Amino acid sequence: MAPKKKKGIGPGVQVWVKDKAIYGTDLYGKAEVQSIDEKQQVTVVTSNGEKTQELVLPFEECHQPHPGENVPDHCQLMFLSPPTLLENTRARYMEDKIHTLVGSILVVVNPFRRIPGIYDEAMMLQCINKKLYNAGCGPHKFAMAEQSYAAMKKQRNNQCIVVSGESGAGKTETNRQLMRYLIWRGNRDKTNAEDTLTQKIMDTNPILEAFGNAKTTRNNNSSRFGRYCLVRFGDTCDVVGAQVRVFLLERSRVTSTSKAKERAYHVMYELVAGKTKHTKALPPESFYYINLSGTMDCPGRNDADEYRNTASALLSGVGLSADEADQMWAGLAGMMWLGNIDFGTADTATVNAKGADDPIRVAEKLLGVGDMEKLLTTRAITVNGEVTFAKHSVPNACAARDALVKIMYARLFSWLVVRINQTVDDVKRAKHYIGLLDVYGFEYGFEFFEVNSFEQLCINFANEKLQQFFLSTVFENEGKAYKEEGIAWTPIAYQDNKQIIDLCENATGGIFKLLDSACKAPNATGKAFCSGLHEAHGKKSAAVFGAPKMGKAEKRGKEDHFLVKHFAGEVIYFAGDEKEPGFLEKNNDSLAKEVEAHLLESNKPIVRSLYETCASPSPKRKVAVASRRHSPRLRPSANKFVKSLRDLMTELQSSQAWFVRCIKSNPQLKPLLMNGESVIDQLRMSGTLDAVRLIQGGYPTRIPYEAVHSRYAKLLSDVPGVDMKSLTPAEFCEAIAEACGVNKDEYSLGTTRMFFKMGAAAFLEELAEADPEEMKPKLMEMFALFEAKRRAKPMMEKTVAMWLHRRRYEALLPQIRKEQHASKEKAEKAYARHMEEARKKEEEERRRREQEERC
Numbered sequence: 001m002a003p004k005k006k007k008g009i010g011p012g013v014q015v016w017v018k019d020k021a022i023y024g025t026d027l028y029g030k031a032e033v034q035s036i037d038e039k040q041q042v043t044v045v046t047s048n049g050e051k052t053q054e055l056v057l058p059f060e061e062c063h064q065p066h067p068g069e070n071v072p073d074h075c076q077l078m079f080l081s082p083p084t085l086l087e088n089t090r091a092r093y094m095e096d097k098i099h100t101l102v103g104s105i106l107v108v109v110n111p112f113r114r115i116p117g118i119y120d121e122a123m124m125l126q127c128i129n130k131k132l133y134n135a136g137c138g139p140h141k142f143a144m145a146e147q148s149y150a151a152m153k154k155q156r157n158n159q160c161i162v163v164s165g166e167s168g169a170g171k172t173e174t175n176r177q178l179m180r181y182l183i184w185r186g187n188r189d190k191t192n193a194e195d196t197l198t199q200k201i202m203d204t205n206p207i208l209e210a211f212g213n214a215k216t217t218r219n220n221n222s223s224r225f226g227r228y229c230l231v232r233f234g235d236t237c238d239v240v241g242a243q244v245r246v247f248l249l250e251r252s253r254v255t256s257t258s259k260a261k262e263r264a265y266h267v268m269y270e271l272v273a274g275k276t277k278h279t280k281a282l283p284p285e286s287f288y289y290i291n292l293s294g295t296m297d298c299p300g301r302n303d304a305d306e307y308r309n310t311a312s313a314l315l316s317g318v319g320l321s322a323d324e325a326d327q328m329w330a331g332l333a334g335m336m337w338l339g340n341i342d343f344g345t346a347d348t349a350t351v352n353a354k355g356a357d358d359p360i361r362v363a364e365k366l367l368g369v370g371d372m373e374k375l376l377t378t379r380a381i382t383v384n385g386e387v388t389f390a391k392h393s394v395p396n397a398c399a400a401r402d403a404l405v406k407i408m409y410a411r412l413f414s415w416l417v418v419r420i421n422q423t424v425d426d427v428k429r430a431k432h433y434i435g436l437l438d439v440y441g442f443e444y445g446f447e448f449f450e451v452n453s454f455e456q457l458c459i460n461f462a463n464e465k466l467q468q469f470f471l472s473t474v475f476e477n478e479g480k481a482y483k484e485e486g487i488a489w490t491p492i493a494y495q496d497n498k499q500i501i502d503l504c505e506n507a508t509g510g511i512f513k514l515l516d517s518a519c520k521a522p523n524a525t526g527k528a529f530c531s532g533l534h535e536a537h538g539k540k541s542a543a544v545f546g547a548p549k550m551g552k553a554e555k556r557g558k559e560d561h562f563l564v565k566h567f568a569g570e571v572i573y574f575a576g577d578e579k580e581p582g583f584l585e586k587n588n589d590s591l592a593k594e595v596e597a598h599l600l601e602s603n604k605p606i607v608r609s610l611y612e613t614c615a616s617p618s619p620k621r622k623v624a625v626a627s628r629r630h631s632p633r634l635r636p637s638a639n640k641f642v643k644s645l646r647d648l649m650t651e652l653q654s655s656q657a658w659f660v661r662c663i664k665s666n667p668q669l670k671p672l673l674m675n676g677e678s679v680i681d682q683l684r685m686s687g688t689l690d691a692v693r694l695i696q697g698g699y700p701t702r703i704p705y706e707a708v709h710s711r712y713a714k715l716l717s718d719v720p721g722v723d724m725k726s727l728t729p730a731e732f733c734e735a736i737a738e739a740c741g742v743n744k745d746e747y748s749l750g751t752t753r754m755f756f757k758m759g760a761a762a763f764l765e766e767l768a769e770a771d772p773e774e775m776k777p778k779l780m781e782m783f784a785l786f787e788a789k790r791r792a793k794p795m796m797e798k799t800v801a802m803w804l805h806r807r808r809y810e811a812l813l814p815q816i817r818k819e820q821h822a823s824k825e826k827a828e829k830a831y832a833r834h835m836e837e838a839r840k841k842e843e844e845e846r847r848r849r850e851q852e853e854r855c
């Protein structure tokens with residue numbers, strides 16, 4: 001339904017208005033209009049029961065409420081505005097309806113509690129062969145999965161479902177349910193479904209989450225990596241395998257999680273809770289890396305139970321042998337023991353190992369390598385071809401050790417993914433796939449003590465790219481489709497983010513490019529990199545780039561900080577300084593050659609394999625390299641990341657895309673609570689509000705003429721009263737649309753397709769897919785009815801004209817009555833005035849006569 005103008009606003013009418021002082025985090029509340037002045041300023045009274053105040057607002061800031069019940073598609077809202085969108089979301093959320101559509105986009109609100117039955121098989125059954133909008137259970141993730149599955153089956157092409165939203169909005173949970181449905185659906189018609197394969201595919205979730213998820217203040221199970229999972233289908237659209245791809249694991253979480261109420265990766269706590277020999281059954285407080293934040297527990301997670309689950313999934317799901325699994329756990333424990341090494345308190349780092357139980361000795365044993373002391377406490381310097389060793393200071397030794405652990409962990413994670421894919425992927429039998437994308441949400445540490453660094457920029461950049469993909473798919477392609485089909489199109493304004501993407505990834509002068517150059521320059525520093533950025537973009541990209549504003553609470557200066565105005569908000573990044581590592585150090589994906597060489601000599605095959613794929617030198621060269629002992633050359637990880645994102649985008653563009661926008665109901669992670677301000681922000685930033693506007697104003701459903709004509713033209717040759725044979729495909733479809741009662745203003749005719757307003761083409765869509773023979777009687781009935789109506793038209797027109805006349809008269813009646821009343825009043829007043837005047841005259845006459853008589 002097209003959005004209506006705000007005609008009905010007037011005194012006594014209830015409207016939505018924004019008043020944070022009264023409505024708090026609800027932001028909007030209903031208020032009664034008192035008056036509207038000639039400058040279109042509206043006076044309303046807002047109240048929250050305790051406080052009441054009068055507010056004068058511009059007319060545009062008063063929004064008409066949606067009349068009636070909540071609607072399953074936001075596009076059905078009678079009056080679109082941020083508060084009506086919020087109200088519909090809230091009303092549905094309170095009824096446990098967490099899914100709402102925006103055309104073919106699905107919006108899901110995180111309920112932060114298990115809603116009984118919501119993911120049962122009964123729900124799945126209600127989605128089979130149903131469209132997104134007519135699933136028996138209403139809008140649902142399963143219906144979205146069904147839609148992509150049906151499209152893949154029909155078009156025989158690849159599909160992708162892009163799930164986005166901020167941290168804690170429910171992306172990973174949504175992905176899990178989408179995957180569950182797709183696997184269930186793909187195996188439904190199979191008598192000998194490969195239960196073990198499907199179980200293995202589902203097992204990839206807990207494994208990846210154990211190694212790649214962590215407790216943060218925003219989400220107790222926050223994914224710290226991006227994941228694109230392809231569910232592969234064979235000839236008969238049955239599940240034949242899966243492939244997992246991962247992006248940019250947040251490495252600093254392994255060694256430097258010091259923020260209160262946050263934890264390092266779940267698996268590190270699981271390993272300790274598992275009380276294995278590798279951790280000597282010590283409590284978690286004994287391990288420096290996981291003790292840094294002081295938070296050991298994660299609500300809703302029992303680390304000892306999870307250890308058992310992960311350990312068994314590694315054997316069954318990933319297919320590791322018992323020995324491999326043991327080496328893997330030993331390797332992980334080795335990294336945690338490295339964190340416990342004490343480098344002393346002197347000016348230069350030393351390790352005073354006291355026997356076999358000293359952390360360095362335990363770590364060496366677990367990693368299967370020889371003495372690591374020299375590697376960790378010195379660095380090689382080459383002067384005039386001569387190599388000397390300089391002792392590290394204690395902080396530098398800690399930093400070098402942490403860098404080693406971070407890279408080892410990241411490689412272990414990648415190795416695990418390779419092994420998972422070896423177990424669950426089957427390219428040979430695969431024909432098509434449905435890709436499920438779960439990329440970490442936009443991140444912004446907005447408190448002044450929170451540091452946003454290289455990893456946050458990468459995460460936010462990934463979100464920018466996804467937002468651009470969403471906008472181009474939904475908005476730009478929309479314009480193109482109208483143009484191609486010769487249909488008039490009024491573009492809808494939306495928040496574009498091209499400038500920010502350019503700022504980050506431009507081949508010349510983009511932030512990542514400048515970072516790359518800075519890393520290659522000798523003696524580069526974070527400050528130099530930062531000043532280069534301000535120089536290049538301070539003026540040129542002022543709309544999206546800048547320096548933090550300095551104030552009393554804000555101490556972040558331009559020399560080592562910069563600001564990016566992302567689509568989801570402004571973020572201040574710390575480039576790095578003498579004391580704290582920043583972009584340059586974090587952009588380093590390589591270890592010093594001597595460290596790599598040392599680890600390559602491990603007697604543990606798994607430890608070796610982490611380096612074999614990354615360290616290229618042959619054994620002979622290895623020795624040569626080791627003896628040359630170069631200091632580390634930076635291998636920038638941003639390049640790899642930007643490239644992998646580009647590849648991902650190309651892949652997404654080559655498949656049919658569906659979008660799920662996850663919304664976090666409240667930052668407290670509580671059930672039945674909705675923070676209106678934050679929900680509106682998310683709906684606006686995610687482009688959802690603009691998308692509703694776009695769909696309401698356009699023709700979102702398209703049906704190719706041929707899809708209907710080729711199936712029904714012959715069948716309907718005997719329709720009475722209409723010569724169907726003589727009609728072109730377009731005319732044929734129009735005749736059917738008219739027979740189905742679709743109004744003329746609800747469709748538009750393109751060159752190859754018919755464009756419909758939202759919800760107007762349900763019957764035609766069914767026709768395009770149903771069995772023509774089955775549909776024929778229904779159609780004949782409709783045409784008969786249509787023909788009867790056509791014949792009755794002159795008669796009906798007469799009746800309608802009379803009816804309209806009466807309606808108009810009825811509509812005018814109050815006015816006529818008012819006017820009649822007014823004229824009656826006027827006449828009565830005039831009569832009263834006349835009587836009064838006559839009385840006065842009579843009185844005067846009488847007085848005059850009396851006076852004359854007296855005289």
Ligand SMILES: Nc1ncnc2c1ncn2[C@@H]1O[C@H](COP(=O)(O)OP(=O)(O)O)[C@@H](O)[C@H]1O
Pocket residue numbers: 110111112113114115165166167168169170171172173174219220221222223441662
């Ligand atoms: N549909 C849902 N029903 C119940 N709980 C949910 C649902 N979606 C998310 N959650 C819970 O909310 C938390 C955050 O969800 P998650 O999917 O991890 O968010 P994200 O991946 O967007 O950061 C999780 O603990 C999860 O259990």
Ligand SMILES: [Mg+2]
Pocket residue numbers: 171172173221222223438
């Ligand atoms: Mg997640």
